[in-house]
Amino acid sequence: MSGSYKKHFMPRFFPVRFKSGPTFVFVFFLFGYVFQGCRSGTTGEKNAIPTDSATITSGRMIFIRNCASCHGFGQDGIGPTLGGITEAVAANWLLRFIKHPQQVIASGDKRADSLFKRFKSLMPSFDAIPEKDLLAVLAFLKTHGSSRADLLQEHDGNIADPIPEKIKFSGLTANLVPVTQFPPSAAPGKFPKTRITKLAFSPGSGDLFVNDLRGKLYKLKNNVPRVYLDLPGLKPQFIDEPGLATGFGSFAFHPDFIKNGLFYTTHTEKPGSGKSDFTYPDSIKVEVQWVLTEWKASNPAADTFSGTSRELLRINMVSGAHGVQEITFDPLAKPGSADYGLLYIGVGDGASVQEGYPFIPHAGGKQTGNE
Numbered sequence: 590m591s592g593s594y595k596k597h598f599m600p601r602f603f604p605v606r607f608k609s610g611p612t613f614v615f616v617f618f619l620f621g622y623v624f625q626g627c628r629s630g631t632t633g634e635k636n637a638i639p640t641d642s643a644t645i646t647s648g649r650m651i652f653i654r655n656c657a658s659c660h661g662f663g664q665d666g667i668g669p670t671l672g673g674i675t676e677a678v679a680a681n682w683l684l685r686f687i688k689h690p691q692q693v694i695a696s697g698d699k700r701a702d703s704l705f706k707r708f709k710s711l712m713p714s715f716d717a718i719p720e721k722d723l724l725a726v727l728a729f730l731k732t733h734g735s736s737r738a739d740l741l742q743e744h745d746g747n748i749a750d751p752i753p754e755k756i757k758f759s760g761l762t763a764n765l766v767p768v769t770q771f772p773p774s775a776a777p778g779k780f781p782k783t784r785i786t787k788l789a790f791s792p793g794s795g796d797l798f799v800n801d802l803r804g805k806l807y808k809l810k811n812n813v814p815r816v817y818l819d820l821p822g823l824k825p826q827f828i829d830e831p832g833l834a835t836g837f838g839s840f841a842f843h844p845d846f847i848k849n850g851l852f853y854t855t856h857t858e859k860p861g862s863g864k865s866d867f868t869y870p871d872s873i874k875v876e877v878q879w880v881l882t883e884w885k886a887s888n889p890a891a892d893t894f895s896g897t898s899r900e901l902l903r904i905n906m907v908s909g910a911h912g913v914q915e916i917t918f919d920p921l922a923k924p925g926s927a928d929y930g931l932l933y934i935g936v937g938d939g940a941s942v943q944e945g946y947p948f949i950p951h952a953g954g955k956q957t958g959n960e
């Protein structure tokens with residue numbers, strides 16, 4: 590089959606009003622996809638899945654970095670369980686799907702289409718990963734069969750179905766109203782088009798700010814996003830890969846921002862960009878450094894940032910996953926209380942447990958620098 594293929598990936602904000610009960614306004618993202626026409630792309634090649642342990646180990650690392658956030662082996666997550674997948678589906682189909690999920694779905698492929706209908710979200714394309722490495726991932730997947738013993742091992746002690754009762758419909762309905770749309774930050778034709786992660790009001794002014802993992806902090810003015818701070822422009826070592834969680838992780842405004850101009854950001858930089866405050870033995874690779882920065886705006890009411898900054902904390906991490914994804918101030922703390930102006934920093938394990946270094950988060954790594 591042939592034809593045109595088109596997709597839309599537009600995060601939007603919607604206030605939501607419930608028909609019964611009090612009126613709430615909250616905001617979330619809608620990721621919409623529209624497919625038109627279809628295109629097929631069979632390779633016709635035969636691909637044998639390698640079985641040697643070196644390839645399986647390298648496949649495991651690639652899987653952890655790129656796939657584990659959505660896929661497991663015992664039960665469905667954001668994506669379907671991949672336990673037993675190499676027994677259920679031919680290697681050629683798997684390679685084709687992993688490289689271009691959108692194309693395979695749009696081609697009308699039955700399996701892909703029904704998965705998309707079930708999971709209602711689109712898997713990103715991995716055509717940038719060389720075929721040799723994708724075969725290594727398949728080699729790793731092949732070590733996870735669908736047998737019961739395998740499942741039991743994966744989910745030892747977990748509850749298979751925590752809520753066995755059927756969930757009743759509440760009768761509430763939600764009306765969705767488009768509020769705004771963010772400009773794409775991906776290169777043309779690349780997916781996802783934006784990587785919006787957080788929205789927060791700045792205390793005092795009530796202005797709404799939103800960040801894109803690829804580096805921009807937007808301030809909404811009459812619902813139109815304008816770039817307030819361009820992190821890559823100000824931090825030359827900024828990176829937003831590998832993985833789906835790297836880049837501009839989070840931001841938080843000091844409760845007195847409108848008076849003191851202070852706010853905070855976290856982002857990733859290339860390994861070795863600066864001296865890390867938390868390190869571990871140098872036999873273990875560093876894949877990214879997470880950096881916490883304090884910014885001081887010279888005019889807190891301005892629509893574009895200008896002012897100064899200082900680095901507060903730098904952490905070495907073994908992978909791009911599970912980083913410093915959230916920082917915040919207690920929004921309910923009152924002036925004078927111990928919590929007022931106290932910055933909370935959520936630090937993940939950098940996936941060091943999955944990568945085989947559980948002692949890094951447990952031992953707290955080695956703190957070498959400032960408090």
Ligand code: HEC
Nearest residue numbers: 655656659667668669687690704705708709710711712715
């Ligand atoms: C952001 C989430 C996400 C990531 C990351 C992701 N997937 Fe998926 N994957 C999905 C979803 C969702 C589906 C179901 C199809 C759809 O809706 O696109 C899927 C489907 C699949 C399927 C088809 C399963 C079947 O039963 O036929 C395979 C195979 C697969 N993914 C492998 C991978 C591999 C390998 C990686 C890493 C290189 C990966 N995925 C990364 C979300 C993801």
